[in-house]
Amino acid sequence: MAGESYVAVVGSGEADAGQAWLAEEVGAALAEAGAVxxxxxxxxxxxxxxxxxxxxxxxxxALLPGDDRRAANGWVDVAVATGLGELRNGLIVRSADAVIAIGGGAGTLSEIAFALKTGTPVFGLGTWDTEGIVAATDAADAVARAIRHASSAVS
Amino acid sequence: MAGESYVAVVGSGEADAGQAWLAEEVGAALAEAGAVxxxxxxxxxxxxxxxxxxxxxxxxxALLPGDDRRAANGWVDVAVATGLGELRNGLIVRSADAVIAIGGGAGTLSEIAFALKTGTPVFGLGTWDTEGIVAATDAADAVARAIRHASSAVS
Amino acid sequence: MAGESYVAVVGSGEADAGQAWLAEEVGAALAEAGAVxxxxxxxxxxxxxxxxxxxxxxxxxALLPGDDRRAANGWVDVAVATGLGELRNGLIVRSADAVIAIGGGAGTLSEIAFALKTGTPVFGLGTWDTEGIVAATDAADAVARAIRHASSAVS
Amino acid sequence: MAGESYVAVVGSGEADAGQAWLAEEVGAALAEAGAVxxxxxxxxxxxxxxxxxxxxxxxxxALLPGDDRRAANGWVDVAVATGLGELRNGLIVRSADAVIAIGGGAGTLSEIAFALKTGTPVFGLGTWDTEGIVAATDAADAVARAIRHASSAVS
Incomplete structure (x- = not known):
C-alpha cells in the first residue's frame, strides 16, 4: 500500500561476496520492517x-533500464521495464523514501547524487565517500536509520 | 514475478457507474487469470x-504522474511516483503486455495511441473508436483476449 | 530565445507528396513568423x-526518439537525442506552445492526445478527426492560428 | 546541424566569480570551436x-527541469522545458559528446556520474574529484580535450 515505506537498495550489478551478503541482510531487514x-x-x-x-x-x-521485463532477477515481485536507460536511476530514487547504497560504481554514484540533490537520505555501506551520505555501521544500522527516515517521510 | 502477464487498464479518472462496474469486473477477471x-x-x-x-x-x-506516492488509490499494492506528468502514460503502456481501455478522454487516447504505435494490443470497452483497437463485447471477453495476447508475449 | 513562440509540427515519418508539400509550407510560414x-x-x-x-x-x-543525434534529418539546427523512445512524443508537445498536425498515424495521434490532455492547442491539416482538434483550411491558416495561440501563451 | 559537436557545461546554479569566469571562457572557446x-x-x-x-x-x-521555457537564462537560443525534474540531468549528458564540469554540488555530481556510467568523457575544472574525471588545467585545455573527444565521437 502507498502508506508504507519504500526503501531503495542500490549498488553494483556485479557484487563481490561481501557486498552480496550485506545486500541480502539489508533486504531481509527491510522486509521484516514492512518496507517495499x-x-x-x-x-x-x-x-x-x-x-x-x-x-x-x-x-x-524493480525499475529496469530496458524495455523487457524478463531482464528482472527472479526475486522481483513487480517489474517496470522503463525503457529509460540510465535515466531510470533517477526514478529509483524518486520512488523511494530513503536509499541504502552498498559498494557500487558510477551508476550507484548517480543514484546517490540524485538522492542528495532531491533531499532523499542516503545510508552507505562501503560505498562512495560523498559528502552528505550517512555512513552506516552494518546492515541492521542502515535499515533502522532508513526506516526511521522513511516513516517520518510518509506519515 | 516477471514471467507473468501484465495488463494495463486505462480510462478516465472520473468514471460513470457503468464504466466503474466494467473496470471492476475487468480487474477481478485479470486477477483470477493471475495477471498483474x-x-x-x-x-x-x-x-x-x-x-x-x-x-x-x-x-x-500504479504508475502515478506526480511525485507523491500517497496520491495512489487505496487498492494499489505497489506505486511508483514517476514525476513524469502525462509522459507516464507512455510508461503504463510500456509496462504492459496488453491494454484494456474503458471509456476515457484525451489521456486514455494517448495511451491507446502509444500502444498502437508500439504494437501492444488494445481491447476496448466503450472507448475511442480508433482504427487498430479490438472492440470487446464485455469485461470477460476483453480479459480473455488480453490474457491470450499477453501470455504469448511473455512466453 | 525563450520568449519566442515554439510550434511543433507533427505527422508521419513517411509523408505522401501532398503532406510533404503542406509541411514545407507550414515550416516556411512558421519561420517567417519567427517561431522555432x-x-x-x-x-x-x-x-x-x-x-x-x-x-x-x-x-x-528536433527531439529524437533514439540516442544517436545523427538520425536527425539534414535541416535540423539543434537535435536532442532523447533516448526515450516513443515517450519523446510527449516531450515534443511539452516543448511547444501549439501543435500543427499533418496526416499521420498512431504516433501522431499520441502527440495530438498529449496536447489535448495538457491544453496545448492542435491545428489539423488532413489529420485525425479527434474532438478538440481545430481543423485548419490550409498551411497559412494553421500557422496564423498557431502563432496567435503561441504568442498569447508566452506573453 | 547534427554533425557538429555538442558539449555540455555543467555546474552549480549559484557560481562564485571564479567559476562564472571559467564557465564564460569555456562557453566562448566552445563557440569558437563550432560546438553547440x-x-x-x-x-x-x-x-x-x-x-x-x-x-x-x-x-x-538548454534542457530545463521544469515545464516553463521562460525559466531559461537570456543567453539560451533553444530551450526544451522537459518537465522531468532532476531526471533532465541525464538528458543533458545523453545529448552531449563530452561534458565539462565546473565546481558544482550534488546535481553536478549526478551529471558526472551519468557521464561516467555511459562512457561520455568528463573534463573537470575545480569540480568533484571522482575517479574517471579528467582534470583540465584551464578553460582552454578543457575545451580542447572535449572537442577532440566529441569530434571523434561524431565522425
Whole structure:
C-alpha cells in the first residue's frame, strides 16, 4: 500500500561476496520492517537485496533500464521495464523514501547524487565517500536509520 | 514475478457507474487469470480496476504522474511516483503486455495511441473508436483476449 | 530565445507528396513568423517542415526518439537525442506552445492526445478527426492560428 | 546541424566569480570551436557558459527541469522545458559528446556520474574529484580535450 515505506537498495550489478551478503541482510531487514524494497532489478547487489526481502516474505519492486521485463532477477515481485536507460536511476530514487547504497560504481554514484540533490537520505555501506551520505555501521544500522527516515517521510 | 502477464487498464479518472462496474469486473477477471493489473493509480476507472483485482487477491501496480506516492488509490499494492506528468502514460503502456481501455478522454487516447504505435494490443470497452483497437463485447471477453495476447508475449 | 513562440509540427515519418508539400509550407510560414519549429527530427512530415523553415532562415529543434543525434534529418539546427523512445512524443508537445498536425498515424495521434490532455492547442491539416482538434483550411491558416495561440501563451 | 559537436557545461546554479569566469571562457572557446553548448539553462555556471558562447556567436541549447521555457537564462537560443525534474540531468549528458564540469554540488555530481556510467568523457575544472574525471588545467585545455573527444565521437 502507498502508506508504507519504500526503501531503495542500490549498488553494483556485479557484487563481490561481501557486498552480496550485506545486500541480502539489508533486504531481509527491510522486509521484516514492512518496507517495499526498490531496486534496479538486475543482478549483484540488486538481486541479493531482493532475495533477502523474499526470504522474509517482503515485497520487491524493480525499475529496469530496458524495455523487457524478463531482464528482472527472479526475486522481483513487480517489474517496470522503463525503457529509460540510465535515466531510470533517477526514478529509483524518486520512488523511494530513503536509499541504502552498498559498494557500487558510477551508476550507484548517480543514484546517490540524485538522492542528495532531491533531499532523499542516503545510508552507505562501503560505498562512495560523498559528502552528505550517512555512513552506516552494518546492515541492521542502515535499515533502522532508513526506516526511521522513511516513516517520518510518509506519515 | 516477471514471467507473468501484465495488463494495463486505462480510462478516465472520473468514471460513470457503468464504466466503474466494467473496470471492476475487468480487474477481478485479470486477477483470477493471475495477471498483474497496471494502472495510472488514480480514481475512476483506475481505482475500480484495482478494487476488482484486490477483490480476487490480485496484484496491482500504479504508475502515478506526480511525485507523491500517497496520491495512489487505496487498492494499489505497489506505486511508483514517476514525476513524469502525462509522459507516464507512455510508461503504463510500456509496462504492459496488453491494454484494456474503458471509456476515457484525451489521456486514455494517448495511451491507446502509444500502444498502437508500439504494437501492444488494445481491447476496448466503450472507448475511442480508433482504427487498430479490438472492440470487446464485455469485461470477460476483453480479459480473455488480453490474457491470450499477453501470455504469448511473455512466453 | 525563450520568449519566442515554439510550434511543433507533427505527422508521419513517411509523408505522401501532398503532406510533404503542406509541411514545407507550414515550416516556411512558421519561420517567417519567427517561431522555432519543433519536430521529432526524422523524415516525412518532420523533414519537410524543417526544410521549409530553413528555406526562410528559420530555426529548427528536433527531439529524437533514439540516442544517436545523427538520425536527425539534414535541416535540423539543434537535435536532442532523447533516448526515450516513443515517450519523446510527449516531450515534443511539452516543448511547444501549439501543435500543427499533418496526416499521420498512431504516433501522431499520441502527440495530438498529449496536447489535448495538457491544453496545448492542435491545428489539423488532413489529420485525425479527434474532438478538440481545430481543423485548419490550409498551411497559412494553421500557422496564423498557431502563432496567435503561441504568442498569447508566452506573453 | 547534427554533425557538429555538442558539449555540455555543467555546474552549480549559484557560481562564485571564479567559476562564472571559467564557465564564460569555456562557453566562448566552445563557440569558437563550432560546438553547440548544452546546459541545464538556469543561472550560475549554466548562464555564464551560455553568455560566453553567445559572445562568440555560438549556439546554446538548454534542457530545463521544469515545464516553463521562460525559466531559461537570456543567453539560451533553444530551450526544451522537459518537465522531468532532476531526471533532465541525464538528458543533458545523453545529448552531449563530452561534458565539462565546473565546481558544482550534488546535481553536478549526478551529471558526472551519468557521464561516467555511459562512457561520455568528463573534463573537470575545480569540480568533484571522482575517479574517471579528467582534470583540465584551464578553460582552454578543457575545451580542447572535449572537442577532440566529441569530434571523434561524431565522425
Amino acid at each position: 524494497v526498490v531496486t534496479g532489478g538486475l543482478g549483484g547487489v540488486m538481486e541479493a537485496a531482493c532475495r533477502g526481502a523474499k526470504s522474509r516474505r517482503g515485497r520487491t519492486l | 493489473v497496471v494502472t495510472g493509480g488514480l480514481g475512476g476507472v483506475m481505482e475500480a480496476a484495482c478494487r476488482g483485482a484486490k477483490s480476487r487477491r490480485g496484484r496491482t501496480l | 519549429v519543433v519536430t521529432g527530427g526524422l523524415g516525412g512530415v518532420m523533414e519537410a517542415a524543417c526544410r521549409g523553415a530553413k528555406s526562410r532562415r528559420g530555426r529548427t529543434l | 553548448v548544452v546546459t541545464g539553462g538556469l543561472g550560475g555556471v549554466m548562464e555564464a557558459a551560455c553568455r560566453g558562447a553567445k559572445s562568440r556567436r555560438g549556439r546554446t541549447l
